[in-house]
Amino acid sequence: MEKYYPSKIEPKWQKIWEEKGLNKTDLSKKGKFYCLVMFPYPSGDKLHVGHWYNFGPVDTYARKKKMEGFNVFEPMGFDSFGLPAENYAIKTKISPEKSTEDNIAYIIKQLKQIGAMYDWSKVLYTSHPDYYKWTQWLFLQLYKKGLAYRAKAPVNFCPSCQTVLANEQVIEGLCERCDTEVEQKYLEQWFFKITDYSEKLLDCLKKLDWPEESKRQQENWIGKSEGATVRFEIENRDREYIEVFTTRPDTLFGATYMVVAPEKWLEICEKYDINVSKDVENYIKKTKNKSYFDRQYK
Numbered sequence: 224m225e226k227y228y229p230s231k232i233e234p235k236w237q238k239i240w241e242e243k244g245l246n247k248t249d250l251s252k253k254g255k256f257y258c259l260v261m262f263p264y265p266s267g268d269k270l271h272v273g274h275w276y277n278f279g280p281v282d283t284y285a286r287k288k289k290m291e292g293f294n295v296f297e298p299m300g301f302d303s304f305g306l307p308a309e310n311y312a313i314k315t316k317i318s319p320e321k322s323t324e325d326n327i328a329y330i331i332k333q334l335k336q337i338g339a340m341y342d343w344s345k346v347l348y349t350s351h352p353d354y355y356k357w358t359q360w361l362f363l364q365l366y367k368k369g370l371a372y373r374a375k376a377p378v379n380f381c382p383s384c385q386t387v388l389a390n391e392q393v394i395e396g397l398c399e400r401c402d403t404e405v406e407q408k409y410l411e412q413w414f415f416k417i418t419d420y421s422e423k424l425l426d427c428l429k430k431l432d433w434p435e436e437s438k439r440q441q442e443n444w445i446g447k448s449e450g451a452t453v454r455f456e457i458e459n460r461d462r463e464y465i466e467v468f469t470t471r472p473d474t475l476f477g478a479t480y481m482v483v484a485p486e487k488w489l490e491i492c493e494k495y496d497i498n499v500s501k502d503v504e505n506y507i508k509k510t511k512n513k514s515y516f517d518r519q520y521k
Contacts, residue, residue, distance in 0.1 A: 303323045388405060
């Protein structure tokens with residue numbers, strides 16, 4: 224057998240596949256199999272080896288289904304609208320439109336080099352108006368039904384970059400881009416009332432052909448708990464109380480203390496003019512600047 228030279232053989236056959244349109248999908252044919260992979264977001268100018276752990280196995284599975292006779296549709300798209308693309312544009316001092324388009328062009332070149340079965344005639348970009356007009360339309364329908372609302376909630380905020388950061392962009396309490404200490408800031412933002420559908424989501428999980436571990440993770444994420452809401456009166460404060468939810472109201476008579484979030488404690492102290500010691504004040508300040516994940520698990 225002739226020795227395999229990827230740099231010679233792969234471009235040759237990939238060109239032939241593209242000319243023949245082997246990966247184009249006729250969606251009118253029966254026996255369809257829709258194989259969707261996670262869309263990359265072009266917040267950098269290239270993909271790294273970790274991306275292949277995502278794209279490679281999925282494409283291998285798609286090829287298996289094609290060999291079994293299925294009409295496989297494997298599209299590609301780019302999650303190109305939002306914080307990562309904006310942060311990259313700030314970092315490189317290039318307009319988001321140009322940096323995003325340039326990054327996508329290079330990433331497409333990389334994806335083609337692995338010879339995946341993506342149908343490049345069917346690509347979507349979340350930053351293009353012909354896509355996001357539908358996400359805006361969908362949002363308006365949710366808003367009209369009372370399923371979209373505004374409320375204040377804590378976010379990771381970099382005072383230097385003047386932007387909100389995702390959890391993975393905070394490294395040991397610092398902004399990954401400029402190493403400024405990240406603050407927990409309460410900002411008004413939009414939310415969807417997915418809790419209205421928690422029971423339905425739990426019921427539908429039973430019908431899914433998923434691994435049990437994946438279903439269990441989803442159940443934990445939904446986080447259904449059955450219990451009671453109990454009011455603890457504040458001493459010497461008429462008709463004032465702290466409300467607590469518990470799954471074990473039968474054990475309340477053995478309770479010796481309760482944990483209150485720093486923000487809540489400050490609110491109580493300000494309301495009732497309670498003096499706060501310097502140590503407690505420092506602790507509250509330190510804890511307030513921790514992310515939700517750090518508060519829960521560290």
